[in-house]
Amino acid sequence: MIRLLLASASPARRATLRSLGVDPLVRVSGVDEDAALAAARERFGTLEPADAVLVLAQAKAQAVAESLDGDDLDETSDAAGNLLVLGCDSMLELDGEIHGKPADAAQATARWRAMRGRSGVLHTGHWLVDERDPERGGTGGTLGATSSTVVHFADLTDAEIDAYVATGEPLQVAGAFTVDGRGGAFVTGIEGDHHGVVGVSLPLVRELLAQVGLTVPDLWPVVD
Numbered sequence: 001m002i003r004l005l006l007a008s009a010s011p012a013r014r015a016t017l018r019s020l021g022v023d024p025l026v027r028v029s030g031v032d033e034d035a036a037l038a039a040a041r042e043r044f045g046t047l048e049p050a051d052a053v054l055v056l057a058q059a060k061a062q063a064v065a066e067s068l069d070g071d072d073l074d075e076t077s078d079a080a081g082n083l084l085v086l087g088c089d090s091m092l093e094l095d096g097e098i099h100g101k102p103a104d105a106a107q108a109t110a111r112w113r114a115m116r117g118r119s120g121v122l123h124t125g126h127w128l129v130d131e132r133d134p135e136r137g138g139t140g141g142t143l144g145a146t147s148s149t150v151v152h153f154a155d156l157t158d159a160e161i162d163a164y165v166a167t168g169e170p171l172q173v174a175g176a177f178t179v180d181g182r183g184g185a186f187v188t189g190i191e192g193d194h195h196g197v198v199g200v201s202l203p204l205v206r207e208l209l210a211q212v213g214l215t216v217p218d219l220w221p222v223v224d
Helices: 011-019 033-044 049-067 074-079 105-115 158-166 182-186 194-198 202-211
Strands: 003-006 083-094 097-099 119-130 142-153 187-191
Touching: 003 011, 011 194, 011 202, 033 049, 049 083, 049 097, 049 119, 049 142, 083 105, 105 158, 119 194, 119 202, 142 194, 142 202, 158 182, 182 187, 194 202
Parallel strands: 003 083
Antiparallel strands: 083 097, 083 119, 119 142, 142 187
16 A cells, blocks of 8 residues: 655644545654755755745655665554655745744734735645655656645734734744634635645645656555
8 A cells, every 4th residue: 555654743734634535654854944945045046935845845755755764664664665755844925025933922923913914825835755666666756846825814903813822823833824723714715725725735746646657546545
């Protein structure tokens, strides 16, 4: 059975993939995001927001792929030689600047006061590494793409912002908001794939799988 190994600790990403019928294994990459972005800027120059998240998604996926040695797979041992690794990273673009997770409550509050009543673009980079053995159809492919979705925010009051930040939810997510949690009440609309805003675009995952010769049903559990 082909297994998907998610290079992310995000519960929302894991839940989204499960809604697709795919129960991913999880291994966190431990990538130094600032260092990865600095290295990319040194090599390529200024990064567009859609490129920055792709750089981080690639770094996470490749770091996890390189950590697989066949002897330290734990729960993935039954999938050794039949794994795909997926890395993701999300950032919100607002006024030409990109924002990941806020550093603290004060920063989350400041961001919401800047976002309220306005629109931003949530970029989610995806990177897929085909770690399957060649005899199992492995291509050795390593490829990615970015999902970009326009998000319209409600015009929150200061009291609403303070109450939302106090829940702690904005501190855990890129852009300081969710659409699948308490923050959903403060998003008035989106233009694009809402799965990408949650953290992983299912249509984009389908497209990446196709490029290594697979379909989504190939990742579904075999029913006896």
